Amino acid sequence: MTSKLRVCQLSEIPLHDMRCVSLPDRNVVVAHTDSGVYVADEMCTHEDARLCDGNLTGTLIKCPLHGSRFDLTDGKVLDDPAEENLTTYPVTLNDGTVYITLPHVPDRKDPS
Ligand code: FES
Numbered sequence: 613m614t615s616k617l618r619v620c621q622l623s624e625i626p627l628h629d630m631r632c633v634s635l636p637d638r639n640v641v642v643a644h645t646d647s648g649v650y651v652a653d654e655m656c657t658h659e660d661a662r663l664c665d666g667n668l669t670g671t672l673i674k675c676p677l678h679g680s681r682f683d684l685t686d687g688k689v690l691d692d693p694a695e696e697n698l699t700t701y702p703v704t705l706n707d708g709t710v711y712i713t714l715p716h717v718p719d720r721k722d723p724s
Contacts, residue, residue, distance in 0.1 A: 614713045617635060618709060619711060620633050628644065632664035639654040645670060651700065651703050652673070653716070656698075658678060660678060661678075682697070
């Protein structure tokens with residue numbers, strides 16, 4: 613089971629640009645590319661750097677601090693010094709609104 617979360621209006625992000633968005637329980641970066649819209653966790657997996665302050669080339673996002681690049685299509689890290697992949701989210705566009713699908717977190721009170 614999953615849940616959908618509204619992120620922003622696509623019209624707020626020019627093509628080939630990105631921005632950070634604060635959601636109730638996480639901060640994400642939204643990138644508007646030629647091949648679609650991608651949403652990933654805002655922070656680099658190496659240290660404390662907001663990826664929306666970096667550069668976007670196609671679907672590759674480059675960290676502003678030490679230059680690691682991540683592929684937004686699958687979150688894969690491409691360069692040192694970051695070693696961990698980035699968490700990305702499935703994106704749905706509906707009437708110009710960007711939504712992401714979050715994995716279901718089981719209620720801890722549920723007996724399992
Ligand atoms: S903080 Fe992003 S590569 Fe170091």
